[in-house]
Amino acid sequence: MTPTRTLSCITPPFILTRLLDSDNVEIRQAALATLLTTAQLRGERSVRGLIAGALATPADGRRSIFDCAHSTYLPSARLTRSENDEPVQDASVNRAYDGFGTTRAFFQEVFGRNSIDDRGLPLQGYVHRGNRYNNAFWDGRQMVFGDGDGQVFLDFTGSLDVIAHELTHGVTEHTAALEYHNQSGALNESMSDAFGSMTKQWLLRQTADQADWLIGAEVFTPHIDADALRSMKAPGTAFDNKLFGRDPQPDHMDRYVQAPDTEDGDNGGVHLNSGIPNKAFYLVATGIGGNSWEAPGHIWYESLKASTQTTDFQAFADTTYDKAGTLYGADSREQRVVKEAWAGVGIQITTAPTLGRG
């Protein structure tokens, strides 16, 4: 490492992370050397993660895609494409394979996270699950995708942010393990939407201003008048049609939906109230400006790792404020934007400023 240049030590860690991804080997080595030697950052858990990520072998997070052939019984599914296999005839298989690859690379290169569990967990996907199945889910170990009924919904592998949403459920399970009901459940959903949207923005190299902030824009058939399943930019506006009405997601605590904690109530409205932290993340990303996966993504990722099973909106908001101070300095612009963003959705930060911890 001695002959390698180091980059200016005021280079923010998220810039160095991007440089680890550079095609130029000198830039990559300089970024790595800087991360290793910058005194300000030495010992930071996040930086150790970045370095581990940069050095991880490509064998980690190996992909296997299975064809369910319309069965709901996963053990009978046929392995159709494994890591390093050439593309196959089946487009759903290839989309799942590529979507996992993009999401894996996003977590690796941006956050230094080695697959779902940060220990290289193999990525297993099941496509063509069930008959006309209008859904995608994470079953606790693997990701499962339906073809859609062809009337309302299309194949759920068609949307990268949906694939990344499901994979992020695994990441959340291996970090905060947010309980899947009420506010912790809505936060769990919001993490999947935020990291799902960031994955797409990162692939497309879109800034926060350029991104559409839609989740599942590709899952509807052309007959359906709907932009997407959800909008993080404007929760409550993703659809408005005769068949299933207007998008019921709230974008502010004033409109928080008190739904029963049952399956009929979507476990306390986890897919509804996620609109509130979704909007907060959008406000942070556009308020800070530039790429969502840089400072905004790092604040959210560190806060996810610092959260617990029962973290609610208020506790998560306070944690993001604290992490923004730790990462970018007390009373930094980033920290002020975080505070304003949560206020914008009706949540006032209650943590005292973390002076001297920047």
Add this chain to the structure above:
Amino acid sequence: MRLSLATRGGMAAPIARRLPPQVLDTDRLPDDAVRELRRLVAAASADPGGAHPAPPARDAMTYTITVDDGPRSATLVSSDTSMSPAFAALLDHVQRHLG
């Protein structure tokens, strides 16, 4: 016999709950298909599997199949990641005939 299928939860939960239940009226089905359906209903009633998704599941769906068969009626509930093979077979059959 009349079967209705209501689906809740999933990645698109707010939309799923607003879609009307899907109804399968067996008047239009051949006799052997109705016999097969009765057999599947009996097997799923005996062992539907778990009513709720297994705890680690996220975005899983829950299915309610209501069966009206003359004087007899039954409501069967199960979920992705917890349904029995018998419930899965009934669901598969109902969904194929709905399409």
